Amino acid sequence: MTSPDVVRINDVAKRFVVRKDNSLKERLVTFGRLGRNHREEFWALGGVSTTIKAGTTVGLIGHNGSGKSTLLKVIGGIIEPTIGTVERRGRLAALLELGAGFHPDLTGRENVFLNAAILGLSRTETEERFPEILDYAGIGDFIDTQVKFYSSGMYVRLAFAVAVHTDPDLLLVDEVLSVGDEAFQRKCLDTIRTFQQEGRTIILVTHSLGLVVELCDRAVLLNRGVVEFDGDPAGAVAAFRDNLEERRVAQEAASTIPKKALPEGHVASAAISAVNGGVGEPIEPGSDLSVRVRLEAELPVTDWMCALQIDNSMGQIVYGTTSKRLGVHLTPLHGDREVEFILRDVRFGPGKYFANISLMDSSGRHLHDLPQATSFNVPDYKLAVGTIHAEPEFVDHTAP
Amino acid sequence: MTVQDRFSALEALPFEVSENSKGRRGAALASVVEIFQRREMLGLLVRRDLKSRYKDSALGFVWSLVRPLTQLFIYYVVIGKFLGAQRGIPDFAIYVFAGLTIYGLFSEIVSSSTSSIVGNSGLIKKIYLPREVFPLASVGSALFNFGIQLIILLVATLLLGSFPLDIELLYFFPALLVIVVWGTAFGLLLSAVNVYLRDVQYLVEVLLLILLWASPIVYAWQQAKAILGSGILLQIYTDNPITLAVLGFQRAMWVKGHDAVAYPDFLLLRLAIAFVVGIVFLLVFQRVFARLQGNFAQEL
Numbered sequence: 001m002t003s004p005d006v007v008r009i010n011d012v013a014k015r016f017v018v019r020k021d022n023s024l025k026e027r028l029v030t031f032g033r034l035g036r037n038h039r040e041e042f043w044a045l046g047g048v049s050t051t052i053k054a055g056t057t058v059g060l061i062g063h064n065g066s067g068k069s070t071l072l073k074v075i076g077g078i079i080e081p082t083i084g085t086v087e088r089r090g091r092l093a094a095l096l097e098l099g100a101g102f103h104p105d106l107t108g109r110e111n112v113f114l115n116a117a118i119l120g121l122s123r124t125e126t127e128e129r130f131p132e133i134l135d136y137a138g139i140g141d142f143i144d145t146q147v148k149f150y151s152s153g154m155y156v157r158l159a160f161a162v163a164v165h166t167d168p169d170l171l172l173v174d175e176v177l178s179v180g181d182e183a184f185q186r187k188c189l190d191t192i193r194t195f196q197q198e199g200r201t202i203i204l205v206t207h208s209l210g211l212v213v214e215l216c217d218r219a220v221l222l223n224r225g226v227v228e229f230d231g232d233p234a235g236a237v238a239a240f241r242d243n244l245e246e247r248r249v250a251q252e253a254a255s256t257i258p259k260k261a262l263p264e265g266h267v268a269s270a271a272i273s274a275v276n277g278g279v280g281e282p283i284e285p286g287s288d289l290s291v292r293v294r295l296e297a298e299l300p301v302t303d304w305m306c307a308l309q310i311d312n313s314m315g316q317i318v319y320g321t322t323s324k325r326l327g328v329h330l331t332p333l334h335g336d337r338e339v340e341f342i343l344r345d346v347r348f349g350p351g352k353y354f355a356n357i358s359l360m361d362s363s364g365r366h367l368h369d370l371p372q373a374t375s376f377n378v379p380d381y382k383l384a385v386g387t388i389h390a391e392p393e394f395v396d397h398t399a400p
Numbered sequence: 401m402t403v404q405d406r407f408s409a410l411e412a413l414p415f416e417v418s419e420n421s422k423g424r425r426g427a428a429l430a431s432v433v434e435i436f437q438r439r440e441m442l443g444l445l446v447r448r449d450l451k452s453r454y455k456d457s458a459l460g461f462v463w464s465l466v467r468p469l470t471q472l473f474i475y476y477v478v479i480g481k482f483l484g485a486q487r488g489i490p491d492f493a494i495y496v497f498a499g500l501t502i503y504g505l506f507s508e509i510v511s512s513s514t515s516s517i518v519g520n521s522g523l524i525k526k527i528y529l530p531r532e533v534f535p536l537a538s539v540g541s542a543l544f545n546f547g548i549q550l551i552i553l554l555v556a557t558l559l560l561g562s563f564p565l566d567i568e569l570l571y572f573f574p575a576l577l578v579i580v581v582w583g584t585a586f587g588l589l590l591s592a593v594n595v596y597l598r599d600v601q602y603l604v605e606v607l608l609l610i611l612l613w614a615s616p617i618v619y620a621w622q623q624a625k626a627i628l629g630s631g632i633l634l635q636i637y638t639d640n641p642i643t644l645a646v647l648g649f650q651r652a653m654w655v656k657g658h659d660a661v662a663y664p665d666f667l668l669l670r671l672a673i674a675f676v677v678g679i680v681f682l683l684v685f686q687r688v689f690a691r692l693q694g695n696f697a698q699e700l
Binding site: 002003004006008016054055073074076077078079080081082083084085086087088089090092094096103105106110113114117118119120122123146169197198199200 | 402403404406407410411413414415416417418419438440441444445448451455456523524525526527528529694697698
């Protein structure tokens with residue numbers, strides 16, 4: 001089955017001009033050449049070209065300000081590109097904000113008709129689909145109440161119900177799946193999966209990298225307005241995580257705020273590798289992990305222990321231990337000292353992990369912390385997702 | 401619909417191109433076609449404007465009549481009786497209300513269009529629509545209010561026994577057209593400019609106040625003529641399209657004035673010229689609007 005192109009983006013660039021003067025007086029005062037000093041420009045998109053085929057689900061990822069929302073708005077025709085063209089075809093529904101166009105003083109029913117018309121449905125089409133919309137939203141008799149009296153959940157459900165019943169060929173989604181309760185989110189995801197089966201095209205902007213891997217056929221990683229990676233979602237997510245880590249390290253180095261004077265005993269640095277591998281190499285499940293920590297103390301610290309905590313990229317703790325738990329009695333810390341945690345047979349799921357190292361006294365008071373001291377990657381695993389690794393098998397016991 | 405059906409349907413569709421509007425040509429016609437295709441939505445937007453305006457107020461639509469009726473009362477008593485402007489103007493109340501009705505249409509079109517884009521920023525930032533629909537919806541709701549005032553005017557003429565039923569009534573149409581064309585033209589321009597410079601909406605209020613007094617609404621045209629003489633000043637005063645439309649509307653609605661007051665010569669021709677010039681302005685301002693609208697989403 002050949003699938004036609006739905007969106008063609010040809011070398012699109014977008015410049016934003018930020019003015020600092022917004023009133024007539026200021027504008028007149030700073031008229032002409034002087035006015036140039038009162039505006040700043042920046043390129044939110046710097047030459048993006050890509051083609052999206054019908055029936056694919058594409059995730060746009062990137063850090064804040066990378067231009068992904070701008071790209072989505074350009075695709076949706078909400079803002080014009082400064083340079084280049086965007087071609088698209090088919091009926092479009094943009095879920096950039098649920099319920100944009102709902103008027104608080106109108107009833108739910110009136111808003112459904114208005115919003116459906118805005119999304120391009122005729123009155124008769126809306127009338128035909130109205131029972132379905134009402135059923136999907138599940139708000140019952142409230143449909144004839146003004147929407148300003150709705151709970152935020154009802155509001156969102158009704159808005160989503162209208163949007164998905166407009167029969168879009170191309171659905172643009174920007175972070176809206178993060179609103180609503182869990183049941184509603186599941187409903188959204190189910191609808192998106194149904195849409196995928198029906199051959200509709202979906203372009204998704206999200207910060208939930210798990211969702212990208214789970215839902216998308218393809219992911220585009222944007223960085224400072226240019227495409228940095230375009231291909232399979234797992235690869236894009238891995239590239240993005242490295243990207244974020246580089247930024248974090250660079251930001252820390254560039255920080256001009258003087259660091260607090262270090263306490264007498266402190267954690268100087270840490271490095272992670274597989275026991276037989278080099279630093280920075282990916283950690284395969286089942287290997288032994290070595291965390292080497294360098295500690296420094298100008299004055300002797302007699303009562304101390306060392307703690308290790310591993311977080312996943314979402315900041316959740318996935319592992320933690322201390323030298324005290326391991327029953328190690330340490331001689332006083334003075335000068336440079338190197339210690340090592342060895343974790344046997346680690347089985348982390350795919351993704352990026354961060355190690356936090358703490359120097360504590362025996363009652364658990366923190367003497368010094370080195371958060372995100374170092375990080376490691378676990379390579380992608382085709383058979384499963386999640387933070388732990390296990391080899392899955394599937395048996396069909398009562399197959400005919 | 402199977403996936404294959406959907407794909408072949410898509411394959412048959414032409415691409416819609418979105419690019420920098422500075423490079424586009426022949427867009428005026430395209431946007432007229434686009435708006436015509438979405439006329440149902442335009443109708444719903446007009447209804448939304450009207451419904452939401454007086455929702456939750458006990459008197460509802462009555463409020464949209466309170467303002468012109470109050471104005472009528474003040475002008476009738478203060479200017480007509482106290483200052484004696486009604487001398488030589490029979491049925492002064494009808495005369496004033498006719499002028500206020502047609503001027504009120506212009507004033508409402510311009511002032512509500514000016515704030516329409518900024519007022520609908522929530523929609524404009526999130527969904528693609530031909531942006532002209534917002535000022536046009538303002539025109540629609542202004543016309544609705546005008547219709548109600550017109551009914552009151554007609555009822556009043558009926559009560560005073562001077563219902564307009566002669567050939568002069570036909571002046572109604574050119575007068576209305578001139579007001580709608582000029583109002584829409586400036587509404588489009590000002591709605592777009594207001595996005596970039598919010599001072600515009602306050603400026604518009606002031607200008608509308610000046611224009612009210614720059615047309616023969618609470619005084620007669622010949623009173624202006626008496627002061628301006630019959631030279632170039634009078635021509636400038638008279639050829640203001642709003643003045644022409646007001647005069648035309650009074651001629652249609654105010655029967656008692658047919659023989660009582662003087663009208664400028666060639667009123668119909670002047671209205672026709674004003675209409676044509678208005679169309680030119682409308683086309684030019686639509687182009688300006690189309691150019692400015694590309695950056696609406698980021699300026700709001």
